[in-house]
Amino acid sequence: MLCQIKIGCILFKIKFVYIGKGTNKVKNKKERFLSLFKEYESKIYNFIYRMTQNEADAQELTQEVFIRVWNGLDELRSGSSPAPWLYRIASNVCLDSFRRNKHTSKDAPLEMGDESLYDAKIPLIEDEIYKAKMAECIKGYIMTLPEDYRAVILLHDIEGFKNSEIAPMLDISLDAVKIRLHRARGKLREILSKECQVLYDKKGEIYCEPKKKTN
Numbered sequence: 001m002l003c004q005i006k007i008g009c010i011l012f013k014i015k016f017v018y019i020g021k022g023t024n025k026v027k028n029k030k031e032r033f034l035s036l037f038k039e040y041e042s043k044i045y046n047f048i049y050r051m052t053q054n055e056a057d058a059q060e061l062t063q064e065v066f067i068r069v070w071n072g073l074d075e076l077r078s079g080s081s082p083a084p085w086l087y088r089i090a091s092n093v094c095l096d097s098f099r100r101n102k103h104t105s106k107d108a109p110l111e112m113g114d115e116s117l118y119d120a121k122i123p124l125i126e127d128e129i130y131k132a133k134m135a136e137c138i139k140g141y142i143m144t145l146p147e148d149y150r151a152v153i154l155l156h157d158i159e160g161f162k163n164s165e166i167a168p169m170l171d172i173s174l175d176a177v178k179i180r181l182h183r184a185r186g187k188l189r190e191i192l193s194k195e196c197q198v199l200y201d202k203k204g205e206i207y208c209e210p211k212k213k214t215n
Contacts, residue, residue: 033070036082041066043159044090050154051094053143061097065090087159088169091151095170098147141191149184156181 044065049058068089076085142153151170155161161169163177170177 029070029073033066033073036069036073036086037066040082040086044086047087047090047154047159048094050139050143050158051147051150052097057097061090061093064093068093084161084165084169087155087161091155091169092171094151095147137196138188138192141188141195144191145184145187148180149187152177152180153184153188 041062045058045062048061048065049055052058052061065086069086072089076082139158142150142158145153152166155166155169156163163174163181166177167174172180
């Protein structure tokens, strides 16, 4: 799902038109902002759309992300990769929205021994299913996961971030990322086992096909 967010709406909200004759520092900030917007707008929108499953919400929240980007742009160190910082803002915007709408799910309380969950010798989802291009049906089932699980699996398995990068994005510990990712994959695996038939094509690549419903 792609959508071109109207840059004019964002620029108006941050009073961008009023800083056109500012200092060199402000002009540099403008150029930096526009460069980030051009490169990441569609990526951030797609991430938020997968999180919210609603086009209107995704557009509105993407605008909110880039307003926050402008307001916090001085925090981004020159030369550092902007992606983790941008996705952290996007994750926070999504989770803030879920909390406002009382949709936020809660992880089951961590118990003694839970820290070993992510070391269990269970094949990872991407080893079984994910390939260079995920089957659309699998993406659809990811959308059925609780928001917390959905966020971590999208960031890790779709967007390609490392656990150590995801932890600050979601404001949780590294161990919590690992545990949450393990649980998300387990839940997804459970759903796929019930809803999908795993098949192999002639190249040996794996994809899934929804099981036919029987009366």
